[in-house]
Amino acid sequence: MDEKFTGKVAIIGLGYIGLPTAVALATRGIDVIGVDLNPSIVQAVSRGEVPFAEPDLAVAVSGAVAMGRLVATTEVPEADAYIIAVPTPFTAERTADLSYVESASRQIAPKLRRGAVVVLESTSPPGTTDKVKGWIGEMRPDLKLPHDTEPQPDIHLVHCPERVLPGRIMIEMITNDRIIGGITPRCAQKAAAIYRVFAQGEILLTDAASAEMAKLVENAYRDVNIAFANEISLISEYLHIDVWEVIRLANRHPRVNILSPGPGVGGHCIPVDPWFIVAAAPELSPLLKTAREVNDGRPNHVAEQVIAKAQRFRAPSIACLGLTFKANVDDIRESPAVEVVSLIAKGLPDVEISACDPYVSELPPLLGSYENLRLKNAVQAVDEADIVVLLVEHEPFKAMRHTRLGGKVVYDTRGVWR
Known part of the structure; x- marks a missing residue:
């Protein structure tokens, strides 16, 4: 039987992916804390407003805030699950700039409690989820991190790439299939419970590197x-x-x-x-x-x-x-x-x-x-x-x-x- 998620979710980055994901969860009964470094974005979301145009998003944000299910802040809170949805721009040398992902990982690390799930949604090169594990491990040596020989880790690390089209985000967020790539199979299962809250498409479980590569291949195709x-x-x-x-x-x-x-x-x-x-x-x-x-x-x-x-x-x-x-x-x-x-x-x-x-x-x-x-x-x-x-x-x-x-x-x- 599929696991059911009922905890609190913190979403790091309230942009084109983070904010729609936040309201998809919040409007289905999950308490969500949206985190963004930009105070104007935090203030807009706190008022129930959206900082960019996307069909159906404004009504969803307004409703989620009015219900008390969505709040916004500039500080990373304690939560049961964290979804990293920050930019991954490319450098002048055409390689991935992972500084935003690293910063988010290091901000999350002090707040992690045993049993927490950390999901990387940001589109990333193969191996990035392992880097997230390394950054968290540096700051939290007290935690047992997931790997093949650790059947019961303290936290669960996953890559779940977004697969939506601007202009149709609120529709495709719900209807598209989702790839859930875990550091271990158990990690993938834990994260799948979060996405089953709102995703009506098929949940496809795999390993983290395959999930990272699959998203890149889709767009390269x-x-x-x-x-x-x-x-x-x-x-x-x-x-x-x-x-x-x-x-x-x-x-x-x-x-x-x-x-x-x-x-x-x-x-x-x-x-x-x-x-x-x-x-x-x-x-x-x-x-x-x-x-x-x-x-x-x-x-x-x-x-x-x-x-x-x-x-x-x-x-x-x-x-x-x-x-x-x-x-x-x-x-x-x-x-x-x-x-x-x-x-x-x-x-x-x-x-x-x-x-x-x-x-x-x-x-x-x-x-x-x-x-x-x-x-x-x-x-x-x-x-x-x-x-x-x-x-x-x-x-x-x-x-x-x-x-x-x-x-x-x-x-x-x-x-x-x-």
Whole structure:
């Protein structure tokens, strides 16, 4: 019979994964303490508000706080389980920066009680969960840590990677299958009880290293497929063929499913995770490295195309539609659209450029220094523009009447205005 979890959970990091996980547990009767170093995030959550846009999250946070099941603080408390959901950015050398994970582990260590479960949700290279065990072990030599020869450890260590899509987090948090990778099988079983509180998908138990690698492989698979589409786009452009028609026809084959090309790959996962695999085995991963290079090169290619089109005009005005990394979210992390706009503004310093995004209220830092760049309403910007560049397929952009685009040079990187 499956174990039932009824204890208190502390979630370290109230970002795009930590906060939805907190409310998924809290709204199902678990007492949750959310921990974040940013006081403004803690204050917002304490008021029942959300610090970022995500469908259905605001109502869930408000309800969990009102019920008294969710509280937020800057201090790590004592709890029965800890879920680490902090960033794992990559360095200039394209390796994982585990400093946030290490810091969270060391903050948790003094608070650990015997029987506690520590879950690492942050996407991490293989071996990171073992590193968490080492950091905790350094600070708590009094605890018996889990390993093959220790049948009854004092604490249980697990990796459970998130597998959700921004814009659908609250749905996929519940419905997606979950991978639970324990340092030992008993660790995995203990953590599975936590996720069974809210997860309706299948709970898949495995070892920690396999769970770490599986998450990276999922995103590397998508990255390779997107790179294939982007390379086909380049070849089709060279041959003066409509790539969208080519992909539409090819995908009618029952065993072919080519993804869509675009201006690049964004977000915190897909552009980053393949590099973690490459760093772990650089001599064995030429395909993943090449795919990353293809996708990383797309913003520069798009910008060059727009700059070339601008040469047809004496004093052109350019409207760039979209700044977020994907449609209908406010997340600009690793956004190729931001990079494209930056490259255009840099390459055309005397040209008036408008950046438009219904989910962005101010220019990102990368764009703030360009004097020829302004954040504008999309309708106004398009009406005034000679060149319109669609970078993100937000619903308001997709719904824009084609008559508004008449007489303009249109560069649709998403294929939605065909």
